[in-house]
Amino acid sequence: MRRNPEYISFTWECPECHETFNVSYFSLATSGNPICPDCDEECELIDNRDEDFEAELKKAYQNALLVQSACNLSGVVNAFSRSLSALQGSGFKTDAIRSHPISILFSDKISSLVGRSTPLMFTEAYRECEAQK
Ligand SMILES: [Zn+2]
Numbered sequence: 001m002r003r004n005p006e007y008i009s010f011t012w013e014c015p016e017c018h019e020t021f022n023v024s025y026f027s028l029a030t031s032g033n034p035i036c037p038d039c040d041e042e043c044e045l046i047d048n049r050d051e052d053f054e055a056e057l058k059k060a061y062q063n064a065l066l067v068q069s070a071c072n073l074s075g076v077v078n079a080f081s082r083s084l085s086a087l088q089g090s091g092f093k094t095d096a097i098r099s100h101p102i103s104i105l106f107s108d109k110i111s112s113l114v115g116r117s118t119p120l121m122f123t124e125a126y127r128e129c130e131a132q133k
Helices: 025-031 053-069 073-089 094-098 101-113 122-132
Strands: 009-013 020-024 044-046
Touching: 009 025, 020 025, 053 073, 053 101, 053 122, 073 094, 073 101, 101 122
Parallel strands: none
Antiparallel strands: 009 020, 009 044
16 A cells, blocks of 8 residues: 555754754655754754664764754754753653753753853763763
8 A cells, every 4th residue: 555645754854953853745845845943954854763762862962962063042952852851761860860961061052152151060071972972
């Protein structure tokens, strides 16, 4: 049986904030490549995979590093939110999430974007994310 192309979707990722979007074949054919509403950037096609918590956590480590060069506060906060969900999904509890290297890197970036950089053991957290990504 052929699948209705309207229900076949592809996963796209914003190159700036790494937000992902599922776009149907039908929508793609009529509207073209999706644009990130936060960053106004054209998204890139990524593999349509079933990610488990381990893969989500790896992605969170990578995003904690990638957002260090981002300039869009909304995009960074969205990526932070997804990373917190990945930490929760991986079994981290509230206190462990608050002091986690991923949380430290994201919160430092947000602090810096709003002009209030704080000494949050940034270097140590950065090394940990590099090691775990
Ligand atoms: Zn974006």
